[in-house]
Amino acid sequence: MPQLSAEELRTRMRRDLPGAVLEAAPLQIVPPAHGSKGPFVTPDVLVEPTRLLDAALYLRDQVGYTYLSDIAVVDYLTDNLLEVVYRFYHLDGGPSLALKVRLSRENPELPSLTPHWPGANFHEREAYDLYGVVFTGHPFLRRIYMWDEFEGFPMRKDFPKQGDKYIGAEE
Amino acid sequence: MDIQRGNIIVMDRRRGKLRAGQGLLQGLKVVWDHWIGSFRKNENFSQIHGTFTIEYPDERMKLPQAYRNMPVLIYDDETGHELCTACYQCARACPPEVIHITQAKDPNTGKMVPASLEFIIEYDACMSCGLCAEACPFDAIKMDHFFELATDDRMGLLQRKADLNRPISYYTTIAPDLWDEVKEGAMKKLQGSIKRRPGVIGIAGHLSDKIAARRRELEAEAAAAPPAPADAAPAAPAGKLSPEEKAAKLAAMRAAKAGGAAPAAEAPAPAPELSPADAKAAKLAAIKAANAAKKAAEASAAEAPAAPVDEKAAKLAAIRAANAAKAAAAEAPAAPVDEKAAKLAAIRAANAAKAAAAEAPAAPVDEKAAKLAAIRAANAAKKKSE
């Protein structure tokens, strides 16, 4: 079983893909009300958004992590950024490797992985639907859960959690 | 990829075999076996033939003890006290937030009491997860086995405390083992919270009126009994008394002793009979108790300025006297009472009287309190006389 740690991956990618790996700044997700747990520094590899495709293909072709398991978006409202987590597995087993990408909340845009991993299709559509991350190069980037006329991105932390403005809008 | 402790099997597709209907015949054989087998019932888990239908309204599955449907509150059969102390743990644990609790307050002091005033569960939104029952530190909320909840009433599934209350005896029929596990702790905690519950607070709603009435009745009885002189007791030989009568007598004697010591509770009318053994006697005793109470109230009102008692004791005495008088007036015809409860009430009355007596000599602590108590006692007495 391959046991490549995130740290090793980071050094390898620094060597092979210069400029693609960023230093992860600590996240201020802990609201002040919850006391002094401190900022959260991710151990995973943080990738420059424009170099995401290179990094993913490097992971697939050079490192052998061919299986794209999951794409998750997290909205860090206090840090004013969206983080997209790509999770890859090696088919010989072992733990995952994650690539993280940080985007601005105002204009989140990423290259799509769907042409290379068709399995990313629904993941990306889901991320677009719920968080508004636009994947350039996606063949069919439409809302997947919500109806097409829906406005706003319901999973963002600043989306109103109560009330239904759509009922009001119809009246 | 290599695999630890096991192999990779490539499924055999059985290619190259002449397929001329053998598989179809095999399928027919399987179904035929089931048809033949269906004339008897599938009895246990090791059988795969036989009907396994349970004809629901006629026969029912035996539900396992751990089965959970909707949460209910349980109360103690003997005292009528609910186990719930309104600690809000269940409301906090509830994922869909369908539990709403109001904690009871002592009407006199305004303090919170470990009991719920109202307890609402919205059954329609409840998801039967059982987290409330797990979270409850007092084992007061349990998952019921009743599942036929269908209703055509939209609000019919909003269950209030009166709908939710189930006796422990009911819960032991559906889940005896689960109750045995927690019984000891739960009952211990219940005793603790009963001590902090004044009056009928914390008693299951449909029982609280009954229990309150009975309590008042018995207190009135106890109040009637105290003045009985100790030497009047041997009218009947002790050996011939039934245990209940004996107990009542004992209680009465105790009350009398205490009452004798307490100046506030002194009543002139002596009780000729021993104990309320029959209806007539009970009636008589009740009337006498009323009189005694009235007198006692008057006496206490009169004596209050002179001998200022402790505020609490005075208040207690006044309320009790008032209750006793009220009960006596209202329920005098209500005949033979529960012997056990009578005993309990008598003992309690005796204790109270004793306490009052003990505290009476204690010097006035606070002028204001004494005055307040006196006024309250006077009011009560006035009300009674009306």
Next chain:
Amino acid sequence: MLKTEELQINIGPQHPSTHGVFRMIVTVDGETITDLKPVFGYLHRNHEQIAEVNTYLQNMPYTDRLDYFNSMANNHAYALAVEKLVGIEVPERAEYLRVLMVELTRILNHAGALGFLINDMGAWQTQLAFGMREREKILDLFESASGARLMCNYFRFGGVARDLPPDFMPRLKDLLIAMPAFVDEMERLLRENEILLQRSENIGILPKEVAISYSVTGPMLRASGVPYDIRKAEPYSIYDRFDFDVPIGAVGDVYDRILVRIEEMRQSKRIIEQIIQQLPDAQGGHINPKARQNVRPPAGDVYARVETPKGELGFYLVSDGSLKPYRYKVRAPSFINLTPLGDMCRGYKVADVVVILGSIDIVMGEVDR
């Protein structure tokens, strides 16, 4: 030249064999599919956001509702994620109980899934009824252990909610007597039946490389010939203590998926037999006494996954140090396994669409979340 027009058919959302409210916009040329677009979201309830306003434990019953066939497996994935995040140890006995329940879940899911698949092929529910019979027996066991048949809510952080009742083991042993007979019978009904062979052989082929690039998981991935089972590839819980095989298919069609599922039931039974052997020696109680109801993990993120009967179910949790998860993401196997549906169906007949869909074995509660 004769020109024919393509016909667009909506299969669903109200259709007998879409396994819930699922819609496929099918473009057909005669009866041949030229295009298929899945449309869903009718059951969407924003599960992930509901989870963000609940405490960690309160989410446990919600995970039951993801894939309501395998609530135990969902519980397992979520419990693993939170335990990893907080760092809770699970006692040995609890681990055995967990694996026991999850393997029973696998059997019941496959029994049901095969039945539904054959139902989609047009059988009149006989195979389904046989599968349901065994499923009901297992659900009886679940009910006696957890209190509910479907929404078990049985797992807690650091163990399971309750220990087994005394009548559980005898009934489980009875069930294991019936299980081989049931699986053999299912195999006899399915494996060589000429009609079924015609309907399933070379239908919905998903070659190995395509399956990997589509990120499909579970029996579907294994039917395509990839021996990837998370229980072997990244053993979690105590799966490294059991001997069991990983069945894979040779072609990757519907028939292989049927065969793989039948074999997985056998392997699950093997695991359960080993559990019955080892359970009496297991240390510890059914729950870690230190694991409390309210957990407050340190800030951080975690991804934990299990091999549910449908495939890889993963939970990605981000904690901000409070009582509630900051982000809760479900990587649902049914949802991802649906991705290749359009490509798998293209070129086949309308009747094959439902069969291919049935062979994916989706549950809309998990797809729409």
Next chain:
Amino acid sequence: MYDVINHLINTVFGLGWPSWAISLIAYLLVATILFLVAPFQMLFLTYFERRAIAQMQDRIGPNRVGPQGLFQPVADGVKMFTKEDIVPDAADKWVHLIGPCVVVAPTMFMFAVLPWGPGMVPLDMNIGLLFFFAISSVSAVGLMASGWASNNKFALLGAMRAVAQMVSYEIPAVLSLLAIVLVTGSLSIVDLIHQQAGLFISSADVPGIPDLGLGWFVFTPVGFLAFIAFFIAALAEGERTPFDIPEADSEIVAGYMTEYSGMKFGLFYLAQYVLNFLLCAITAIIFFGGWQGPGVGWLYAQAITPTNPDGNGLFNVLAGMLGVFYFLAKTYFFFFVMVWVRGAYARLRIDQLMDFGWKFLIPLTLVNVISAAIWVGLTKWGAAEGLAFVEGWAPLMRWGVAFVITLLLNIAAYIFLARVYSQAQDERARLDNEVLERLTNVA
């Protein structure tokens, strides 16, 4: 019926009515009985099917309405009647209405030539068999009409499938009957039954066989293969699993019935179950001797018949009862087989159904026709037809030789065709893959 009425009126009462009046009375009586019997058959069959299939699935089935749930179909019928009749806005209303009627009517006609017992046939046509199958194909028109008029894609698909299937499977059905017709030399259904007297060997083939009413055609290789082919074709004709493709509920909702509700829907059901009953009945008649069975022949010989006008009326009743009992027992057994098959199998795909019909069943029945010709030649022909060498053989010997030859021929044909057919399937799969590769643009 004519004989009995004639006997009653003219002999017992001595009224001397003309024969047309007696015919009129007899036919009116028969028609009334049949129109009462047909719906009740349908009611009973639905109940029978539901109970039987429930038991095959380890369930109980309907057992709440009436004793053992016997009135369940009545309750269903009442529900059907009281339901709202919905016609889609876009539908062609008249055709939508006529469709189910056209489907039901032929099934009622088919009762006209169905013999229930000895001498109990409404109309003994000399082309009865032809009439039966000619009329049965009329319902395809009704199916197409209703599917088209519904203006629904599923209904249209279903109707097209139904018509394609019905037309395709008429051929193997008729070809397999053709073998029997060759053997008997008659198209009259009554004749066919009479020829099945005997004991495992038809008394028509070997004279002098004791008559126990068991000389069924199914005991000959020709008849057996014809029976298998015919029954499969009957499953397809009657839209039963595994050929219930036109109304495949898991694919095209309910096929041509999708847009029907209330009693119009009920009419489709009525037609389907009555047709199933008729197909089972015709299977029982042609291959299993119909009302033939031990005792019927002897009883009927004592009864009043055109050939024996002095018989006893009591024997008419006895022979009729026994004959109807045998006939219905066989019919219901075949219906049970239909249910059994439905319980065990999945459904074929429409193209596979066509493949099976055209590439397997039709060649098989054609071979069977050749077998039938050999059979006829060996058992019936002589020097006049140019087969002088069989003249000298004993009838039993001739029968035995014919049996062995046709058996070998049929088995060889079956195995050969099964092999060829499964190779053809693989070829199809390969072609499918090519189509798939052309259509799929997977990276």
